[in-house]
Amino acid sequence: MKLKSLLLGLGLVAGISAAQAEDPFKVGFVYVGPVGDHGWSYEHNRGREELEKHFEGKVTTSYVENVAEGADAERVITQLAKSGNDLIFTTSFGYMNPTLKVAKRFPKTTFEHATGYKRSKNLGTYALRTYEGRYVSGIAAGMMTKTNKVGYIGSFPIPEVFRDINSAYMAAKTVNPNVEFKIVWVNSWYDPGKETDAANALMDQGVDVLLQHTDSPAPLIAAEKRGMRAVGQASDMSHFAPEAHIFSVRDDWAPYYIKTTEAVINGTYEPADFWGGFKDDMLSIASINENLPADVKAKIKVTYDDIRSGKISPFTGPITNNEGKVVVEAGHTLTDTELAQVNWYVEGITDAIPH
Template sequence: MKLKSLLVGLGLLAGVGAAQAADDPFKVGFVYVGPVGDLGWSYEHDRGRQELEQFFDGKVETTFVENVPEGADAERVITQLAKSGNDLIFSTSFGFMNPTLKVAKRFPKVTFEHATGYKRSKNMGTYVLRTYEGRYVSGVAAGMLTETNTIGYIGSFPIPEVIRDINATYMAAKSVNPEVKIKIVWVNSWYDPGKETDAANALMDQGVDVLLQHTDSPAPLIAAEKRGMRAIGQASDQSSFAPNAHVFSVRDDWAPYYIKVTQEVMDGTYEPKDFWGGFSEDMLSLASINDNLPDDVRAKIDETYEQIKSGEFKPFTGPIMDNKGNVVVPAGHSLTDTELAQVNWYVEGITDAIPR
């Protein structure tokens, strides 16, 4: 769907910039945990920033700070952006949550939006993508493609988003391949090509032949390409790095949300809330599905995508057991967004323990 069409659907084209004087650009700041060249998470956030500027055509001025560590450094950077006259600030990593909240309390006239968190205030909202939808489709593909019945997952940090996505991947793989196992390696980093390469090779050494990741560089895809394995891209279209290994990439598109929130703040209609976007909002998509996939795998990918996009199927619908034998999702219940944000358990069949 074209961006303009999507924005029409969200009611965003009326009164663009009406609340902002033509000679006084509305200022928006962005904080990234990685480099804009990571070709993953931060890269796509920055693409959204650029589309935001293009959409408002001179009425909005943006700035960004990249490679910001989560913690005290983040608070200093966010504070500086607020002091520099930014009207709206987007902080785009889970570890920025508490620093953003602290700064928001000190600058009540500035609007803050935090990605993937759960804490809000009068001038701070939260937003996240339903990445688990993409992981579920990825798990279906991985479960069908594996010849060793062993898929691998490279995790960044054991936060609810990542744990939730690992669960979605494994449940999906299990739905098409009851014999499948999943091996998980944690790198404790969002972006570290060296660690990601080592993790990918360690998993493949253990019999993994399909790799998935919740890290931001294309390094795992490159490693899979070198060893004749399969891998799925993270956050942006990473197909060019592994023409044979690449199954597809789950691409994030933040632009519609950045435009929507900016317009609301400019118009004075903004209210902080918890926003979730996914397939149905065209903010999550499957990029560059490989032509070398078997026909039955491609058909199942398309079918699963359409079922999730239409709302016919919701991945976290019970009954679901955790790997300790507890019912975590009762039969017939689909996890609410609040419940999804609190997932701290592995589903039945995952033999690992969640790092603490």
């Protein structure tokens, strides 16, 4: 009581309360790879940095990198919630169930999970239409290959990766009916050694254009060394392979991070399922190589514009899978819910679905 009277006399209590009321809003991030992967986690982290810059001191952020999917993820997400983060973004598919479990235990914290499909009262989901970028990649690969063999380095057999392989293949077939895809799975998001081995194994089989759903520039570097071509993943990877690089499909998460944080702060947040793509400027084609033939450069730009405007929608039927079953009826375009459940290869891909 004496301390309170003294503080009142000095006019400090109101000041202390005001300072407490103005504590920065805290946002935590969980990354599956290192922020220096030059791919997926690198771009999520760049979005985090843009978020802090946008709010000019009113928002503070923290992150944990290299978090394995599973028990480690649950532990890290729990710690971020216990540490007083108001909003937590978990940025890999394998964080889905851990995020859901922690969200139930911390109902006053808002959670957002990237690429998943499970939501609750305080848990939303968000994703990029990466298949749009893969469609443009497939167009370029189909036009650039001289052997008619395109290699695809897959990370994990999940809907996002199946969607993107299918999208790239369907696009390639529109410009090159003779093209075939060879797929190697590395069962990792970021492992430069495995990615290099996969790239070389594919090139040893006659592949002369590489696509990837992994996060390091290793496949591009391997292609550069052997005089082949490749497309960069998630960020602008052109400087790693000046000759081999066709273009990169770049992710930009900043607009979503800023918008979502603003909504939580303002009390207008509602958990939903958000997908961003070309038309949202959250996905872009970066650094088209000047060494490409003029017709390839023109086709890349036209295809981008057509997807952005809605003229092309990659998953519009009829689409048959490689077991002969119609998976998208004529005239139907897969909804986001249906896109999140793709677990098949399109007709023409000869590989079996890995289990």
